[in-house]
Amino acid sequence: xxxxxxxxxxxxxxxxxxxxxxxxxxxxxxATFSVRRGETAAVxxxxxxxxxxxxxxxxRLLASPPAxxxxxxxxxxxxxxxxxxxxxxxxxxxxxxGMVFQDALASLNPVFSVGWQVAEPFRxxxxxxxxxxxxxxxxxxxxxxxxxxHARARDYPHQFSGGMRQRVMIAMAIALDPSLLIADEPTxxxxxxxxxxxxxxxxxxxxxxxxxxxxxTHDLGVVAEVADHVAVMYGGRVVESGRxxxxxxxxAHPYTLALxxxxxxxxLDQQQLNPIVGSPPDxxxxxxxxxxxxxxxxxxxxxxxxxxxxxxxxxxHHAECFHAQAVFDGR
Amino acid sequence: xxxxxxxxxxxxxxxxxGLVVAVFFxxxxxxxxxxxxxxxxxxxxxxxxFAHKHGYDRPATEQFVHFVGDVMEGNLGFSLRKxxxxxxxVLEAYPTTLKLAAVTLLLGISxxxxxxxLAAYRPGGLxxxxxxxxxxxxxxxxxxxxxxxxxxxxxxxxxxLPTSGTGGFLYWIMPVTVLALRPFGLLVQVVRGAMLDAxxxxxxxxxxxxxxxxxxxxxxxxxxxxxxPVVTVAGDIAVGMVNGAVIVETVFGWPxxxxxxxxAVIQRDFAVxxxxxxxxxxxxxLMNILxxLLYVALDPRIRHQ
Amino acid sequence: MSAPANNATSAAxxxxxxxxxxxxxxxxxxxxxxxxxxxxxxxARDPLALCAAVWLVLMLLCMLAGPEWLGxxxxxxxxxxxxxxxxxxxxxxxxxxxxxxxxxxxxxRLVVASRNTLTVAFTAVVVAMLLGGVxxxxxxxxxxxxxxxxxxxxxxVQSFPSLLLAVVVLYMLEPRVANLIIVxxxxxxxxxxxxxxxxxxxxxxxxxxxxxxxxxxxxxxxLWRHVVxxxxxxxxxxxxxxxxxxxxxxxxxxxxxxGIQPPEITWGLMVAQGRNYLTQAWWLAFFPGLAIMITTLxxxxxxxxxxxxxxxxxxxxxxxxxxxxxxxx
Numbered sequence: 001x002x003x004x005x006x007x008x009x010x011x012x013x014x015x016x017x018x019x020x021x022x023x024x025x026x027x028x029x030x031a032t033f034s035v036r037r038g039e040t041a042a043v044x045x046x047x048x049x050x051x052x053x054x055x056x057x058x059x060r061l062l063a064s065p066p067a068x069x070x071x072x073x074x075x076x077x078x079x080x081x082x083x084x085x086x087x088x089x090x091x092x093x094x095x096x097x098g099m100v101f102q103d104a105l106a107s108l109n110p111v112f113s114v115g116w117q118v119a120e121p122f123r124x125x126x127x128x129x130x131x132x133x134x135x136x137x138x139x140x141x142x143x144x145x146x147x148x149x150h151a152r153a154r155d156y157p158h159q160f161s162g163g164m165r166q167r168v169m170i171a172m173a174i175a176l177d178p179s180l181l182i183a184d185e186p187t188x189x190x191x192x193x194x195x196x197x198x199x200x201x202x203x204x205x206x207x208x209x210x211x212x213x214x215x216x217t218h219d220l221g222v223v224a225e226v227a228d229h230v231a232v233m234y235g236g237r238v239v240e241s242g243r244x245x246x247x248x249x250x251x252a253h254p255y256t257l258a259l260x261x262x263x264x265x266x267x268l269d270q271q272q273l274n275p276i277v278g279s280p281p282d283x284x285x286x287x288x289x290x291x292x293x294x295x296x297x298x299x300x301x302x303x304x305x306x307x308x309x310x311x312x313x314x315x316x317h318h319a320e321c322f323h324a325q326a327v328f329d330g331r
Numbered sequence: 332x333x334x335x336x337x338x339x340x341x342x343x344x345x346x347x348x349g350l351v352v353a354v355f356f357x358x359x360x361x362x363x364x365x366x367x368x369x370x371x372x373x374x375x376x377x378x379x380x381f382a383h384k385h386g387y388d389r390p391a392t393e394q395f396v397h398f399v400g401d402v403m404e405g406n407l408g409f410s411l412r413k414x415x416x417x418x419x420x421v422l423e424a425y426p427t428t429l430k431l432a433a434v435t436l437l438l439g440i441s442x443x444x445x446x447x448x449l450a451a452y453r454p455g456g457l458x459x460x461x462x463x464x465x466x467x468x469x470x471x472x473x474x475x476x477x478x479x480x481x482x483x484x485x486x487x488x489x490x491x492l493p494t495s496g497t498g499g500f501l502y503w504i505m506p507v508t509v510l511a512l513r514p515f516g517l518l519v520q521v522v523r524g525a526m527l528d529a530x531x532x533x534x535x536x537x538x539x540x541x542x543x544x545x546x547x548x549x550x551x552x553x554x555x556x557x558x559x560p561v562v563t564v565a566g567d568i569a570v571g572m573v574n575g576a577v578i579v580e581t582v583f584g585w586p587x588x589x590x591x592x593x594x595a596v597i598q599r600d601f602a603v604x605x606x607x608x609x610x611x612x613x614x615x616x617l618m619n620i621l622x623x624l625l626y627v628a629l630d631p632r633i634r635h636q
Numbered sequence: 637m638s639a640p641a642n643n644a645t646s647a648a649x650x651x652x653x654x655x656x657x658x659x660x661x662x663x664x665x666x667x668x669x670x671x672x673x674x675x676x677x678x679x680a681r682d683p684l685a686l687c688a689a690v691w692l693v694l695m696l697l698c699m700l701a702g703p704e705w706l707g708x709x710x711x712x713x714x715x716x717x718x719x720x721x722x723x724x725x726x727x728x729x730x731x732x733x734x735x736x737x738x739x740x741x742x743x744x745r746l747v748v749a750s751r752n753t754l755t756v757a758f759t760a761v762v763v764a765m766l767l768g769g770v771x772x773x774x775x776x777x778x779x780x781x782x783x784x785x786x787x788x789x790x791x792x793v794q795s796f797p798s799l800l801l802a803v804v805v806l807y808m809l810e811p812r813v814a815n816l817i818i819v820x821x822x823x824x825x826x827x828x829x830x831x832x833x834x835x836x837x838x839x840x841x842x843x844x845x846x847x848x849x850x851x852x853x854x855x856x857x858x859l860w861r862h863v864v865x866x867x868x869x870x871x872x873x874x875x876x877x878x879x880x881x882x883x884x885x886x887x888x889x890x891x892x893x894x895g896i897q898p899p900e901i902t903w904g905l906m907v908a909q910g911r912n913y914l915t916q917a918w919w920l921a922f923f924p925g926l927a928i929m930i931t932t933l934x935x936x937x938x939x940x941x942x943x944x945x946x947x948x949x950x951x952x953x954x955x956x957x958x959x960x961x962x963x964x965x
Contacts, residue, residue: 061536087545094542101540106533110632111555124543156631172541346792353792357808467940471933473884475891476907476925483918566795573797578888592800593892596807608804615795 006078007034008180008212009058014072016053019065025283027053030072031238033231037179040206040213042223042244044259045233046280051216052102054233055184058214059099060089077179094121098173100202102185104165108157114168115141115153121175140171144201163194167201174205181206184216199226220263224248232256235281235291242317252311252319252328254296290321298323335633339623343616350612354605355398407609408602412595417606421588425610427497428580428587431506432572439511440518444561447522448554451530462519469516474575478509478582495584506583510575514568521564525557532556555629562626569618573611678945685941688934695931698750706730706744714739719917734919736910742919746927749901753928756813756896757883760820764882765875767821768828773863775829776836787833790826798823798885806894816895820885824878828871835867869946876939880932887928903928 016028028050035041045051056062058074060081074081077096081089093099101107109117119137122128128136134153141149144167157165166186173181183202187195203226206213215227223230223244230248231241232255240253251257261274278295281287290308293299302308302322311324321327373381382388386397401407408417443466450462485505486494492501529535530553538552577589584590588607595603627633679686703710709730715738722734722742733742771790775783793801802819809815887904889895896902898909903924910920 056536059540061539063531090539090542090544092542093540097540099537099540101533101537103533107537109534109538109552109556111559111630113631120538120543121541124541124547156635158632159635169537172537175541342788342791343795345788346795349789349792350796354804357805467936468929468933471880471884471929471936473887473904473907473925473928473932475888475904476921476928479907479911479914479921480925483914483922487915570795570797574799574885574888577797577799577803578892581892592803593894596803596892596894599807601807604804604807608800611800612796615797619795 007075008037008077009214010034010073010075011054011058012073012075014054014057014074015070016050016057016062017068017070019068023284026286027067027236027283028057029236029286031231031233031236032072033229033238033241035180035212035214035229037212038206038210039228040215040226041229041231042215042217042227043231043233043238044217044220044223046218048280048283049233050236050283051218051233052184055099055182055214055216058182059093059097060086061099091125094178095125095176096178097180097182098176098178100166100169100173100181100183100186102188104162104169104189105157107169108165110157113154113156114160117157118153118168118172118175121172125176127176136175137171140175141168144168144171144205145197146171162190163198166190166194166198170198170201170205174209174211177209178211180212180214182214182216185218186215187222188218202226220248220259232259235286236283237291237320239292239321240319242314246314246317250314250328250330252313252317252324253321254298254323254327255292256319257327258295298327336620336623336627340620343619347612347616351399351402351609354608355395402609407606410595410600410603412598412600413603417600417602418610420591420603421606421610424586424588424591425614427585428576428589431503431510431580431585431587432569432576434503435507435510436514436569436572438507439515440561440565442511443515443518444522444554444558447519448526448549448557450519451523451526452549454527459523463523466516466519469512470520471516472512474509474512475578475582477512478505478579481505481509482582495582497585506579506585509582510572510579513575514572517564517568517571518561521560522557525560526553529553529556559626559630562622562629565625566619566622569622570615573615675945679941682941684937688937688941691930691934692938695750695754698747699754702747703751706741706747709741709744710748712740719913721917722919722923733923734917736917736920737913742923745901745906746903746923749903749906749924750927752813752896752900753883753886753902753904754931756817756820756886756902757879760817760882760886761824761875761878763817763821764824764878765828765871768825769832769867769871771825772829772832773836776833776840783833786829790829793823794826799888802885802889803892803894806889811894811897813896813900816886816889820882823885824882827874827878831870831874832863832867835870836863839863839866869942873939873942873946876935876942880935880939883928883932883935 011034012032014028014031015026018025018027031050031054033041033043043051043054053062053067057067057069058076058081062069069082076092084092108114115134115137118140119128119130119133122133122136123130127133138149138153141153146152146164146167152160157168160168166189170186181202186202187198190198199222202213205211215222217223227244229242230244231238232247232253233239234255240247240251240256247256248260251260255276258274258276262276276295281291281294287294287304289305290296290299290303293303296303300322308320308322308324310318310320312318313324313328319328386394405418406416407421409415410417410420413420446462446466450456450459453459482494482505485492492505496502530549532553534556535548535552538548543552573589576587577593579585580587580589581593588611592604592607595601595607679689714735717731717735717739719737720731720735720739722732724731730741730743733746735741736745771786775786777783798820801823802816805819806815886895886902887907890902890904891908893908896905898905906924907921907928910917910922910924913920
């Protein structure tokens with residue numbers, strides 16, 4: 001049995017490639033982070049930074065081909081995820097880990113009723129019969145804030161609004177009380193007002209059920225508000241990680257710093273915003289050395305020549321940069 | 332849902348009316364209609380009498396009104412060869428064709444769904460390669476030639492199956508197989524493509540994330556969605572089956588509408604040809620409505636439009 | 637099916653799997669399109685498609701030169717060589733596929749018949765493509781009224797069995813070659829019409845035609861620059877499939893005795909004639925049918941290959957080296 005202090009989920013130096021013909025796209029080149037029971041870890045990054053692929057890799061949802069996990073390990077609840085036979089792993093999915101996807105309309109099956117789909121985990125794992133499962137599904141729909149759950153359970157996904165569909169996804173993911181919830185950009189596709197409601201619902205459920213959560217997002221504000229830990233991804237690597245208040249108040253990686261400077265903040269008297277120059281890297285042809293160097297103000301010869309080492313600037317606060325200490329010290 | 336069905340039904344009715352008009356005018360514009368009905372060696376007097384009796388000497392508009400009235404009453408002329416109303420002959424032959432078509436469709440569709448789904452599950456695997464190549468050959472083979480070759484092999488050389496006619500189980504094997512060949516070939520490709528799309532979809536990922544078993548993912552989540560494109564092409568498949576039925580019935584001496592029509596063409600019995608065409612068109616019209624209903628039943632998104 | 641296409645996962649799977657990494661996928665595609673191999677190298681990489689192409693070129697030669705080359709051998713009656721079975725070159729290579737009841741060479745007759753068979757199918761398909769393309773442009777540009785009428789007419793044609801349509805029309809008109817071609821062409825118009833119309837509508841939607849118009853481009857210019865280049869590859873793919881379909885239809889009609897009439901010969905007609913000698917000389921019906929089958933299969937194979945080549949998302953399957961393909965399988 002894993003001891004209480006050990007992390008629930010540990011991702012260590014994960015590497016994922018997509019191979020299509022001659023092209024090899026290294027989507028994840030070393031992602032390391034962990035989550036403890038009941039805590040929230042945010043994986044923060046731009047689109048294409050490898051954060052969604054990391055989430056799919058944890059659930060083992062990547063189709064192979066074209067995806068290949070070429071290195072690293074994932075441990076969940078003391079077991080080696082990548083070494084577990086697929087059929088056995090599927091049994092744990094839903095029961096011990098749940099996942100909420102970004103695009104609820106595409107992620108719900110269009111030809112089955114919402115009640116049927118929310119009840120499915122109970123049936124698939126042989127926990128309840130069809131009728132009892134449907135009753136539980138209706139209760140869950142009520143819990144996630146769908147009005148008249150009994151009547152709406154018979155409706156189909158396309159008959160719900162975007163926010164309501166995301167609530168259905170959440171009900172489905174938490175149905176079997178998993179100890180870990182992976183939320184892959186759960187609010188990106190929604191209106192701003194609805195985003196806050198969905199985030200609140202997720203936090204409520206997390207507290208109520210003492211779930212751990214991996215929150216995949218590109219939204220610094222959300223990270224600051226809800227996460228305990230954060231892993232910042234760039235070019236398929238986790239370039240900085242640590243407790244949220246440490247990382248955001250005193251970043252040690254130029255990319256994190258640049259991200260912070262590019263966001264409007266009410267608490268600072270900013271003269272102007274500083275967007276990050278350049279564009280995210282082409283994952284098929286990553287630059288040699290530090291993959292952030294073409295956009296980095298501090299880039300030196302060293303950065304263009306070799307990959308930076310990991311530096312622990314403070315206890316539990318890591319950054320991969322030759323200049324980490326300087327950035328951390330605000331020099 | 333209702334507007335959708337109504338629109339589709341209106342389109343079919345328009346198509347049906349269009350066909351009636353086309354048959355009428357083609358028959359009149361291409362020359363003397365008596366040429367179509369009477370044998371080529373009919374005398375001038377016979378022609379004149381026939382034309383007068385059927386009103387071919389009157390103005391075209393009047394004839395058209397008359398013709399539409401007849402069609403509405405189900406009166407599609409008189410077979411000069413068989414000396415019976417053409418409609419009677421066609422309705423007699425229809426059940427035979429329908430039986431053949433129904434058995435073939437049922438068999439062809441279920442086989443194609445099974446093969447297509449299996450091929451899509453391991454794309455590039457041995458089964459996929461054999462299935463895809465086989466279905467392509469099935470879709471490319473000339474049905475009349477396959478029929479003849481089958482007769483040569485199984486009836487003439489081996490003596491296992493009867494060459495033609497109707498009767499017990501053995502009489503069904505060759506006609507059904509030959510007729511199923513092309514729809515099967517086309518459907519395997521459709522099902523395979525639809526299954527590939529479905530298996531790669533986001534909802535299949537969701538199902539796996541929920542811990543749904545692999546067989547349930549394939550046969551419940553993916554296949555149910557892959558059925559929709561199959562229903563969309565079912566109309567084309569059925570229309571193509573009519574083509575096939577004409578050939579298969581002729582080669583295997585199956586006394587259905589296809590054989591009736593080809594015999595009528597060769598004997599120049601226009602009333603029977605005309606009646607076969609009209610009834611077939613009406614059958615296709617009915618079938619399209621059935622397919623639309625099936626589609627509505629299978630896809631809730633259309634149901635709530 | 638081409639071997640690489642079967643070895644690799646379907647594009648759909650890959651596309652959807654990569655969709656998770658949206659930006660990456662887009663980049664990967666760009667990378668793939670960047671390095672294009674010339675089409676003949678792509679053809680050489682796909683053995684089945686190559687065989688299909690070689691066969692079709694061979695048939696083209698037969699069609700162009702066959703009757704002049706072997707016309708005499710096809711009509712020469714040789715009573716001492718009646719109903720020769722295939723497989724022997726005792727009476728010369730020309731008798732390799734056997735001979736008919738009048739001692740005429742099977743091989744020569746097949747070569748000569750290729751002209752009618754292929755010309756009818758080819759002409760019908762090209763006529764259908766031209767008519768369908770033009771009607772599609774009209775339906776797309778004009779929309780309402782005329783456009784709707786065209787679409788309804790196309791529905792009528794499409795929802796009616798092509799063979800029956802041909803039977804009726806050929807019954808009422810004469811079964812002349814020209815009529816046969818027109819009927820077969822009419823039954824194939826809807827697919828071209830739909831593709832062209834859909835493309836015109838999409839381009840109108842996308843608005844870059846408006847931009848072109850604002851910059852003073854004429855309608856014909858817009859057509860040539862923006863519609864034709866995009867529609868052409870799709871139409872070409874349909875053309876190859878339709879060639880097979882029309883060939884089967886013409887053969888069926890000729891087999892039923894409603895298509896091309898003797899003394900002209902087509903492969904379908906040869907099958908019908910050989911059918912009467914099925915028990916004595918099976919090869920008379922077998923070889924013409926086999927010729928039809930190989931030709932239609934070749935056309936279908938080639939159209940699958942064309943679809944791969946003209947689709948930028950799928951083209952990599954043919955460009956990928958064999959080893960990489962194997963690891964995917």
